[in-house]
Amino acid sequence: MKEPPLPLEEAQARLLALATPLPIEHVDVEGALGRYLAQPVGARRTQPAADLSAMDGYAMAGGDLAGPWHVIGESAAGHPYAGEVRPGTAARISTGAVMPAGASVVILQEDLAREGDRLTLTGEAPQPEDKHIRRCGLDFALGGEVLAAGTRIGPAQAALAISAGHSHLAVRRAPRVAVLDSGDELALDFESCAAHQVPASNGMMLAAMARALCCEVERIGPVPDQMDSLAAALERASEADVIVTSGGASVGDHDLVRPALLAWGAELDFWRVAIKPGKPILVATRGKQLIIGLPGNPVSSHVTAFLFLLPLLRALLGAADPLPRRIRTTLASPLRAGGSRREFLRANWDGTSVTAQAIQDSGAIAPLAASNVLIDRLAKAPAADPGDPVTAYLLENGGIA
Known part of the structure; x- marks a missing residue:
């Protein structure tokens, strides 16, 4: 009996359980x-390694701050005053300069009047007296x-x-990632693509997502939908820490990635996750290698890479929390009732509220490119109105701040 698709969190947990951080x-x-x-x-x-002034002004001893004072020197950033400030005297001081010995207060230059070396108070003295002082060790x-x-x-x-x-x-160590896209319909000539073809954009997209995490990436493909071609491509990727495939992971007659992986000696951990887009995702291992098979539709490939590939790479890199972070926001436009699977809607967030794109087809790249968030819509969610709360993932930086 075929196992049902896994819930998202269970699938992510099973994937991350396979990840051991790479050597230091x-x-x-x-x-x-x-x-x-x-x-x-x-x-x-x-x-700071010493008490510093946080403002431009004059440093003087604490206590009676009525003045007047006699200016006896200057403490500049990188050039501390070597003498000592006593009651009734002051040293000119600049932002970031070391407080002179004996000084415990800085009065801003705009609160003082200077004639020659004589200072008088024209404004207010700071309260508390150390208001404009950065104490030693303030930072660390x-x-x-x-x-x-x-x-x-x-x-x-x-x-x-x-x-x-x-x-x-x-x-x-930076993960070595092999990106393998497969499909007879994929064309490398992006400028002259026949009607029965589509430009092979997934390989570049997935490689860019991995490179943003400092991974060493090798692109392989496009690979034809043939067992021998897939076997040769997998063998070429035999030294990679992670192999990510795009396309051929579903159940059609020409979806050969799963049988090719099994024939290559990989062990399937799970196949299919209860999400839309991206249900036919697979995770397998071959020795220490980790393999993620993503759907071929570009939006499905991007969403599943966001939810699975990037967390896996972050785990290998030793991230404390490899999963993308979610935000709570509100709807700016209504949403229809959800379907039978958890859905990730491409949307735009303006910092206050979120608007789902009108087109949610998994093959439509333009709405994805116009989006900066994914709305996390639970299975069978009721219809929602503007102002209703929703959860979303920020797409920028792979969902990590």
């Missing part, structure tokens, strides 16, 4: 951009953890790692 390597911080930390990052220094302190293992390294995280004293970071 140490790369320079810039080379780690887009990767995930394999080990936590601790601070090798304190930042020596020995503290600044980034947890599993964190994705973006520009801000890279800057933090460098500021904490690191030139290299421990990350997982």
Whole structure:
């Protein structure tokens, strides 16, 4: 008896259970951009390393701030004042400059009047007195953890790692991904495509999605719907960590990916997930290799790659949470009642509400390209009206902020 399609969460959990993070390597911080930390990052220094001024003004001793004061020097960023500030004296200070010895307050330059070396208060002194001071260790302190293992390294995280004293970071080796698209209808000549053909766009699309996660990608195909051609293509991909196929995963007479994988020695983990688009997705293994078979319709291929391929790659890279994140928003336009499968509707979110595209056909790429979210519509969901709450996935950055 044929097993029913798996629910989405069960299928994702089974796939991720097959993923073991790849070996650790140490790369320079810039080379780690887009990767995930394999080990936590601790601070090798304190930042700020001393009390600093947060504003341009004058540093003086605390207590009686009525003035006047006598200016005795200057502390500039990178050039601290070597003397000591005593009551009745002040040092000119710039943003980011070290607080002079004896100084515990910074008064903004616009709150003071200066004639020669004499300062008088014309505005208000800060309350509390240290309002304009960045205390030593405000950002982080020596020995503290600044980034947890599993964190994705973006520009801000890279800057933090460098500021904490690191030139290299421990990350997982980049996955080797083979993208194999199959189908007799696929044409490589995008500019002169016969009526019985379609341009072979899926391979490029899937390769681009994998490369956005810093993977090393090899594209293979298009491969004809022939067992010997598929066998040769799979053999060419035998060194890949992940093989992702597009097309040929359904049940038609020319859908040969599943039998070709079984003949190649792969073991099927599951086949078919109760979602639309993308029901005929398959997951298999061959030794340490992980294989994902995606549908050939471009929208189905994109949606299933978003929900399965990208989480798998993030898990291999050591992400703390490899699944895409969902947001709660509201509808800007009505939705009809849902069908028998959980559906992922291509839609546009304006930051406040979401509008589903009018065309939801799994072969229609233009609505997908015009979308920035997928509405997660549960099976047999009732009709919904504008203002009703919905759940959606942000498509940008693969659903990961």
